[in-house]
Amino acid sequence: MAKLKNKLSVILDVVPQGSNIIYVDYPVYNNGGDVLIMKGTEAFFKDNGIHVRARYSAMDIPDQLHIPGDWIIVCHGGGNFGDLYLNHQNLRERIVRDFPNHRIVIMPQTIHFQSEQKANEVAALFNAHPDLHMFVRDTRSYQWAKDKLNQCHITLCPDMAHQLWPLKPTTVTVKDVLYFLRTDIETVGGQKKFDDEADAAHRLDWDTLFTPLEVKGIVYFQKFYRLNKRIGGPLPTRTFWYKYTDHLMNKAVTLFSSYREVRTSRLHGHILACLLDMPHVVIDNSYGKNSQYYNTWTQPNPKARLFNDAPDALEQLS
Known part of the structure; x- marks a missing residue:
């Protein structure tokens, strides 16, 4: 890394x-x-x-x-x-x-x-x-x-x-496997194996990692940004947004740190796991972004594995 x-x-x-x-x-x-x-x-x-x-x-x-x-x-x-x-x-x-x-x-x-x-x-x-x-x-x-x-x-x-690099874990590892899986237009069919395998309590994406209150805070920031543009830019919106994103990123790092392993179809689920030096499985997105990145840069990482979409592939990960 x-x-x-x-x-x-x-x-x-x-x-x-x-x-x-x-x-x-x-x-x-x-x-x-x-x-x-x-x-x-x-x-x-x-x-x-x-x-x-x-x-x-x-x-x-x-x-x-x-x-x-x-x-x-x-x-x-x-x-x-x-x-x-x-x-x-x-x-x-x-x-x-x-x-x-x-x-x-x-x-x-x-x-x-x-x-x-x-x-x-x-x-x-x-x-x-x-x-x-x-x-x-x-x-x-x-x-x-x-x-x-x-x-x-x-x-x-x-x-x-x-x-x-390097990011330090912010909590002790107390859970087994986190499924950090896409829920948007880039979801691929091969992910269904993991959707079926994942316990709902350990299956998240960016939009479910953050609480409804945190998401509401993001919506309010967007409103203030648009207002700030209309009135010519006197509000310190970026300063407060950057501080808020510190909180959001700390939450993601803490979540990942609490698991032994991650299985993810998010490219930055993969990259975050690399930055934390933790074992994880990379699942591709709809147009090959994740596998392309893995094959270009992160394949040498012994703690990262690319999921092979084959009938017995899940057995290979156990």
């Missing part, structure tokens, strides 16, 4: 130490994986003396934005580059269109398009930008980007959450 953290230093080739940047599209929602990426990204900035002059989420970025010419625009990484999560994709495309003379850096992403037409439209836009640098998290995304985004600078790089 230390080697993966060290591999993130390749980003310094395009965002050098001491750079002035703005950080765009950090998450304000209840996906703990994106929050974990955000925490790793902010740690990377701090550890390398990178000066974040402004931060914007998709909810509060101004319609008219002035950025000094020598500042670098850094877009949040994750798994939303493509046409599944258009709110974030549209924001990136807007940044590329509106700032043709700035360096734009997209932090490590997984790429997935369902529509070839949309993929070609994005490629045409990005290839027209003279200083666009994109980091990708797996070899399949890398090959796609090298083919389609052939005028951009493409680099293979691990997920930003690895900057948090």
Whole structure:
């Protein structure tokens, strides 16, 4: 895991130490994986003396934005580059269109398009930008980007959450197996074996890890972000949101720490288990994101196993 953290230093080739940047599209929602990426990204900035002059989420970025010419625009990484999560994709495309003379850096992403037409439209836009640098998290995304985004600078790089290595367990291990399984559009059929196996008390996802009150708090933060944009930005919404995400991440770390093993179809369930150095099984998502990441970066970890979707595969895990 230390080697993966060290591999993130390749980003310094395009965002050098001491750079002035703005950080765009950090998450304000209840996906703990994106929050974990955000925490790793902010740690990377701090550890390398990178000066974040402004931060914007998709909810509060101004319609008219002035950025000094020598500042670098850094877009949040994750798994939303493509046409599944258009709110974030549209924001990136807007940044590329509106700032043709700035360096734009997209932090490590997984790429997935369902529509070839949309993929070609994005490629045409990005290839027209003279200083666009994109980091990708797996070899399949890398090959796609090298083919389609052939005028951009493409680099293979691990997920930003690895900057948090090592994470220390925050509680004693008292339970057996945690099933941390997707419940959204990326769920794959092979996960059903684990859905059937899991006891309801030990089956969670990001939206069930957080209590209804905590989720309500996130909804209120979103409302304050939108209000803050309407009134011109005087409210300290980001400061309080970042403190709140400290609580959310501590809760996730405590949950994982309390189990002997994790079985997960969440990429950041896998990465969090790696950061905590705990045994776990990786189950793929609907388009191969998890297996691609495992095969690219984490396969050497002796405490991580990739689930083989075969009739006797569950017996192999016992």
